[in-house]
Amino acid sequence: MLSLNVDATLAEPPYAQLRSQIVGAISGRSLLAGARLPTVRALADELGVAPGTVARAYKELEADGVIETRGRAGTFVSFAEDxxxxxxxxxxxxxxxxxxxxxxxxxxxxxxxxxxxxxxx
Incomplete structure (x- = not known):
């Protein structure tokens, strides 16, 4: 299970915290290619942040090729080579x-x- 958190006391914005934690989970192999990520709304509710915060993190990760969105099927760790x-x-x-x-x-x-x-x- 993916364990993410947001620390409001940090200077780093919440979306950037999420982004770096997801990248860390991928590089640490706790998130593998093809792993499904929580929906924006579900993760926002779990972390107590605005959906836009999670959406921004996901958008930046997708732009970098780290994750991919497959419409209604959800968001997944990219199958790209690495x-x-x-x-x-x-x-x-x-x-x-x-x-x-x-x-x-x-x-x-x-x-x-x-x-x-x-x-x-």
């Missing part, structure tokens, strides 16, 4: 293009990434 890896690859490609346009060397670009990863762990 939506999280694909999203990370897109971010890496955008980063590479940006550092190239700034004239940053490959070694410096890699150092910047390593520093950023250490800072966020």
């Amino acid at each position: 939506p999280l890896r694909r999203q990370a690859q897109q971010a890496a490609t955008a980063y590479a293009a940006q550092v190239r346009s700034l004239g940053i060397t490959d070694d410096d670009a890699l150092t910047l990434v390593a520093d950023a990863l250490r800072a966020t762990s």
Whole structure:
């Protein structure tokens, strides 16, 4: 069973909390490809948030290819090969293009990434 929660005391908006928790559940393998997610209304009721909060999280996840909506059948974790890896690859490609346009060397670009990863762990 998917365990999500929203903490109103956090600075992070509720939709972003939901979004990151769902991504975390997928990358942690507690949500697998094809798993059905609760309806917007059901999850909103369960968490005590507005349906628009859940809808926004789902909309952003769908835009990123992490989940897919199949009309009345519901919302599911995407069957794409690996939506999280694909999203990370897109971010890496955008980063590479940006550092190239700034004239940053490959070694410096890699150092910047390593520093950023250490800072966020």
